[in-house]
Amino acid sequence: MDQLGYITAPDGSPLYAAYHAPVQGSPASPVLICAPLFEERKSAYGALRKLAGRLAAAGRPVLRFDYRGSGESGGSSAARRWSHMAEDLAAAREALTRISGAREVVLLGLRLGGTLALQEALRGTAGQARSGTAAVIALAPVSVGSHQVRQWKMRSQIRAELTTGGGTGVPPVAGGQDAHATLDFDGYDVHPAFFDDVAAIDLHTAGALSCPALVVQISHRTEPAGDSTKLVAALGPQARLECLRLEPFWEKLDDVDTGPLEDIVLKQVPGF
Amino acid sequence: MPERVEDRLKAMIVERLMLKAKPEDIGDEDDLIKKWNVESVQLMEIVIGLEEVFGIQLGDDEFSIKKFRTVTNIAAVVREKKPDA
Structure with a gap:
C-alpha cells in the first residue's frame, strides 16, 4: 500500500x-x-x-x-x-x-x-x-544533454506543425532567450535557462x-x-x-x- | 542490384519503431501517421535513424512533417542530402 x-x-x-x-x-x-x-x-x-x-x-x-x-x-x-x-x-x-x-x-x-x-x-x-x-x-x-535539447526542439516543432498545420515560427525550445520570459514546452511553462542547464x-x-x-x-x-x-x-x-x-x-x-x-x-x- | 532507398527506409522504420509489420507491407505513399499510427515523437526517431543509417544530419530548421509523412518524401530528403544513396 x-x-x-x-x-x-x-x-x-x-x-x-x-x-x-x-x-x-x-x-x-x-x-x-x-x-x-x-x-x-x-x-x-x-x-x-x-x-x-x-x-x-x-x-x-x-x-x-x-x-x-x-x-x-x-x-x-x-x-x-x-x-x-x-x-x-x-x-x-x-x-x-x-x-x-x-x-x-x-x-x-x-x-x-x-x-x-x-x-x-x-x-x-x-x-x-x-x-x-x-x-x-x-x-x-x-x-548528452545537448542531444536531448535538440530532440525537444524538434519535438516541439512537430507538435506545433501537427496542431497548427503550419510549421511556422521558431520552436519554443532554444537557449539564449530573455532571461525573464518563460517558454511553453508541450504545455509546460519552463524557465529558458533550464534548457541551457540540460544542454550543459x-x-x-x-x-x-x-x-x-x-x-x-x-x-x-x-x-x-x-x-x-x-x-x-x-x-x-x-x-x-x-x-x-x-x-x-x-x-x-x-x-x-x-x-x-x-x-x-x-x-x-x-x-x- | 542495389537496394532502393525506399526499401532501406522501410526496413529502418519497421525496426526502429518496432512496428508490427513487415517492411514490404508499407507502401511508398502510405501516410505513416494515419495508416501506421506513427506518433509525433516517433517521427523524431526516424530523423535519428537517418543520421545513424544514412549518415545524414538535418539542420534544426530543415525538419517538417510533410517531409516525413511518407516513405517517398523521406527518400527525397535522403537523395537530396546524399545523392549517391
Missing part, C-alpha cells in the same frame, strides 16, 4: 512523495525513484509505480517523488532549474533514510531522472556533496563512479549503441550495461508491457 504525503524542498515547496513499505522486513538498501520530466513523466508514471510495487514486494522500502513544479508537487515549473531537481532529490533521499532507518539508498532513475541519479552518485564520488548512495540504476538515461550535461566526461551502477539501454536494438558504450566506459569499472529491446514506454500513450524491465531491475537489485 502506498503511503502518500509531502516532504519539503529547500525553497519551501511541498514535494509529493509516495512511500511503498517493504512487504517483508529487510535490511536491504531502500530505493529512491527519480522520475523523468514533462510528458515522459506522465507516460512513465504507471510503469514506475508498478516497478515500485514489485521492489517493495521484494523487501525494499521505496520512495517515489515529484520534483517541484512537477506532478502533484508545489512550486512553479517556470522557475525550476536543474540544480533544484538535485535539491529535491536530496530532500527525498533524506526522507527515505529517515523513514527506513537506512544510511544508504539505491538511486533508480528513468531518462533525465537517471541522469540526475548518476550525477548525484558522481557528486558523492568527488566528495563535493552528499554521500550515501549504495548503487545507481539508470534506465535509458540522457547522457555531458556524462561522457563526468568521471568514474565509486559505487556500483547498472545502466539499462532501452530501445529497438539488443546490441549496445555507441552512446551507451561511451557512457558506461566513462562511468568506470563499477558500471555495467544491459540492453533491453523494448518500446520507449516514456514516449507512448498506449500501455507497454514493462515486465521485462522490471525483471532486469529485480534481478540486479539484490546485489546492491
Whole structure:
C-alpha cells in the first residue's frame, strides 16, 4: 500500500512523495525513484509505480517523488532549474533514510531522472556533496544533454506543425532567450535557462563512479549503441550495461508491457 | 542490384519503431501517421535513424512533417542530402 504525503524542498515547496513499505522486513538498501520530466513523466508514471510495487514486494522500502513544479508537487515549473531537481532529490533521499532507518539508498532513475541519479552518485564520488548512495540504476538515461535539447526542439516543432498545420515560427525550445520570459514546452511553462542547464550535461566526461551502477539501454536494438558504450566506459569499472529491446514506454500513450524491465531491475537489485 | 532507398527506409522504420509489420507491407505513399499510427515523437526517431543509417544530419530548421509523412518524401530528403544513396 502506498503511503502518500509531502516532504519539503529547500525553497519551501511541498514535494509529493509516495512511500511503498517493504512487504517483508529487510535490511536491504531502500530505493529512491527519480522520475523523468514533462510528458515522459506522465507516460512513465504507471510503469514506475508498478516497478515500485514489485521492489517493495521484494523487501525494499521505496520512495517515489515529484520534483517541484512537477506532478502533484508545489512550486512553479517556470522557475525550476536543474540544480533544484538535485535539491529535491536530496530532500527525498533524506526522507527515505529517515523513514527506513537506512544510511544508504539505491538511486533508480528513468531518462533525465537517471541522469540526475548518476550525477548525484558522481557528486558523492568527488566528495563535493552528499554521500550515501549504495548503487545507481539508470534506465535509458540522457547522457548528452545537448542531444536531448535538440530532440525537444524538434519535438516541439512537430507538435506545433501537427496542431497548427503550419510549421511556422521558431520552436519554443532554444537557449539564449530573455532571461525573464518563460517558454511553453508541450504545455509546460519552463524557465529558458533550464534548457541551457540540460544542454550543459555531458556524462561522457563526468568521471568514474565509486559505487556500483547498472545502466539499462532501452530501445529497438539488443546490441549496445555507441552512446551507451561511451557512457558506461566513462562511468568506470563499477558500471555495467544491459540492453533491453523494448518500446520507449516514456514516449507512448498506449500501455507497454514493462515486465521485462522490471525483471532486469529485480534481478540486479539484490546485489546492491 | 542495389537496394532502393525506399526499401532501406522501410526496413529502418519497421525496426526502429518496432512496428508490427513487415517492411514490404508499407507502401511508398502510405501516410505513416494515419495508416501506421506513427506518433509525433516517433517521427523524431526516424530523423535519428537517418543520421545513424544514412549518415545524414538535418539542420534544426530543415525538419517538417510533410517531409516525413511518407516513405517517398523521406527518400527525397535522403537523395537530396546524399545523392549517391
